Amino acid sequence: MSSSVSPLAPKKFVTLPPVDGVRIATAEAGIKYKGRTDLLVMAFDEGTSVAGVLTRSKCPSAPVDFCRENLAGGKGRILVVNSGNANAFTGKKGKTATAATAKAAAAAAGCGENEVYLASTGVIGEPLDAGKFSHLLESLAADASPDRWADAGKAIMTTDTYPKYATAKVALGDVEVTINGIAKGAGMIAPDMATMLSFVATDAPIAAPVLKDLLTRGANRSFNAVTVDSDTSTSDTLLIFATGAAARRGAPSITALDDPQLVPFKRALNRLLKDLALQVVRDGEGARKEIEISVAGAKSSRSAKRIALSIANSPLVKTAVAGEDANWGRVVMAVGKAGEPAERDLLSISFGDHRVAHEGERDPSYSEEAVSEYMKGDRIRIGVELGIGQGKATVWTCDLTKEYVAINGDYRS
Amino acid sequence: MSSSVSPLAPKKFVTLPPVDGVRIATAEAGIKYKGRTDLLVMAFDEGTSVAGVLTRSKCPSAPVDFCRENLAGGKGRILVVNSGNANAFTGKKGKTATAATAKAAAAAAGCGENEVYLASTGVIGEPLDAGKFSHLLESLAADASPDRWADAGKAIMTTDTYPKYATAKVALGDVEVTINGIAKGAGMIAPDMATMLSFVATDAPIAAPVLKDLLTRGANRSFNAVTVDSDTSTSDTLLIFATGAAARRGAPSITALDDPQLVPFKRALNRLLKDLALQVVRDGEGARKEIEISVAGAKSSRSAKRIALSIANSPLVKTAVAGEDANWGRVVMAVGKAGEPAERDLLSISFGDHRVAHEGERDPSYSEEAVSEYMKGDRIRIGVELGIGQGKATVWTCDLTKEYVAINGDYRS
Missing domain, CATH: 3.60.70.12 (L-amino peptidase D-ALA esterase/amidase)
Structure with a gap:
């Protein structure tokens, strides 16, 4: 078990007033x-x-x-x-x-x-x-x-x-x-x-x-x-x-x-x-970064949420964020594996305000340097635009770090 | 990228003969x-x-x-x-x-x-x-x-x-x-x-x-x-x-x-x-152990395979195996999250030949020492008997180690 407080803990705790009854x-x-x-x-x-x-x-x-x-x-x-x-x-x-x-x-x-x-x-x-x-x-x-x-x-x-x-x-x-x-x-x-x-x-x-x-x-x-x-x-x-x-x-x-x-x-x-x-x-185990994943333009909100969770649960996306790597190829992979309607050649992906992929290809205008700087923050937003409908959803997760493996691996030996 | 050969590599490679045509x-x-x-x-x-x-x-x-x-x-x-x-x-x-x-x-x-x-x-x-x-x-x-x-x-x-x-x-x-x-x-x-x-x-x-x-x-x-x-x-x-x-x-x-x-x-x-x-x-990234997961007694073979994959894809099961911990509670969790028919109180779970849980409770007869010894091997078999039907399936995976995070985290910084 980890004994140190998460770096993402609130800086200040709120005081809760009484609730009548x-x-x-x-x-x-x-x-x-x-x-x-x-x-x-x-x-x-x-x-x-x-x-x-x-x-x-x-x-x-x-x-x-x-x-x-x-x-x-x-x-x-x-x-x-x-x-x-x-x-x-x-x-x-x-x-x-x-x-x-x-x-x-x-x-x-x-x-x-x-x-x-x-x-x-x-x-x-x-x-x-x-x-x-x-x-x-x-x-x-x-x-x-x-x-x-x-x-x-x-x-x-x-x-x-x-x-x-x-x-x-x-x-x-x-x-x-x-x-x-x-x-x-x-x-x-x-x-x-x-x-x-x-x-x-x-x-x-x-x-x-x-x-x-x-x-x-x-x-x-x-x-x-x-x-x-x-x-x-x-x-x-x-x-x-x-x-x-x-x-x-x-x-x-x-x-x-x-x-x-x-x-x-x-x-x-x-x-x-x-x-x-x-x-x-x-406060997720081993978390060093909060990740917000917003999917828009899906066939339905239900479909958008499934795609968003597929990205949020992908070990490869989570390890990439831990490594501060704007690895949009892994986001494409996670969209693809969700099994929900998606058109590869309509897909756009952004990290924060930086669009890194557009219409199924790398966005030629994005600055690797600016995105790398963005990835150093402790709140990372990943945006996916599917371009096929009106469905949207947002989910949250944290990165996957060696600390997670250490906490859960328990290494008895 | 890892440059060392997986410890699970074949000890000897086969020689392939020609195939006519x-x-x-x-x-x-x-x-x-x-x-x-x-x-x-x-x-x-x-x-x-x-x-x-x-x-x-x-x-x-x-x-x-x-x-x-x-x-x-x-x-x-x-x-x-x-x-x-x-x-x-x-x-x-x-x-x-x-x-x-x-x-x-x-x-x-x-x-x-x-x-x-x-x-x-x-x-x-x-x-x-x-x-x-x-x-x-x-x-x-x-x-x-x-x-x-x-x-x-x-x-x-x-x-x-x-x-x-x-x-x-x-x-x-x-x-x-x-x-x-x-x-x-x-x-x-x-x-x-x-x-x-x-x-x-x-x-x-x-x-x-x-x-x-x-x-x-x-x-x-x-x-x-x-x-x-x-x-x-x-x-x-x-x-x-x-x-x-x-x-x-x-x-x-x-x-x-x-x-x-x-x-x-x-x-x-x-x-x-x-x-x-x-x-x-x-040769899975960071793999130190092969894991075979066999599910039997499911409602159908399709259902058995879904449950088996739910176990195989669970980070908590995979980290437990990496840590040589026969953590059957995590197997229960993974059965439960698969969304397939399962009766908690009919469930039996084994590691190798050691039955650790039976009818929804810890098997009182299992030897912690013997199971711990078994978990040190590099081929781990997890068996799940659902007790509700005839469906069965077997899938294979590897453990989740810090090395996996290191290989995929890419730690650019």
């Missing part, structure tokens, strides 16, 4: 780590709506299965997250652990087990002993307070080199509401220390079905548009809780996605999700 | 390299059948486009291959180069341009100057001789650390026929020095449509079942030429795929293709 507590349960917090409890007022986006893995963790079932109800009173053990690929024991945790959490929050949400991150394949922390939940729920968002971000870290926070204030009707979010990476997945997790909370009164649509759309342009190494976690979990507490201050209750009062909130939520997702990418 | 010549055309051959001409007797399997890239090279057109006719008299320049993403200039080469090659062989086959490998995006070698084709075709297979294998190398040869003698009816093959890698693709190429020739009299079916099926279990880094070349080309010269010695002419006389030939061809494909993998 949300109380937080953390503890050192000693699940795996020593001398740091590894347990997070977030308690929500009665009437809190919840929505989620979960991993598409066919081998999901036990907590993912548990959340998927409860999300159908759309109500949430308590979230319990542990780090140090992912409770993934743990068979029947995994389900026993989620059941025991849910029972204790429901008792602590005074709610039904169908209003409990669980997430686990850490070692895969090791049974999770819920007995290590289920007895702590009652006192944590009782002692929870609204001002502990910084603690929350830290308790869920695994191989992350920095905690990830984002916050926004936005008008809903005439009332200002708050959105807070935390996230952890550090690879798209590193199954020894698995899982991308993110939790967002707001005091806005938004019904669960609307929340679900908002989150799904926002995730498609943020958490589902980032990749570190193409390896999808068994445990990826993004949840949003809306306590509705702002209704007491006069905020309107939102029950329809097309409610015009929702527009600023939607924009703010999308920005916040993107901010968190980029913090995950910038 | 095939003559070979090579030259130093100075296309890019100095002091080595970079041009190969293979001339075939009249009546030679040809079949091919080409890259599925949507951005293929100009020679791939050229071959695709001529393969419809099924007749071949001359093959011209250059290394040093891939003639890929070269726009109209690329087509001009293939046309000029084809014209000179047809004149040299005394055949139509529709009986010419071309392949180029090397730098992408640089226009190929056919003038550097088209004038050499006439004398090369005239001087070509049957005993130069070793030279042929060397002339097509780019970043390969060793030439790749395979040969077989097999009965067709009562007559012994020969199959020879050469190949080059060195990544599945490394677009600076792009392209997987392989050329096979036999004196067996086999009609082009049968040859096409044989090659396609053989490729699916060999060249289309190997991956170094998931990056598909713009230029991958596999061609087989059947001169039919063995008919003069009494070999039967094969015009149907289900001809029982074809069975031994088919087996020998499949073995030869697999041999060549594995030589490509074993």
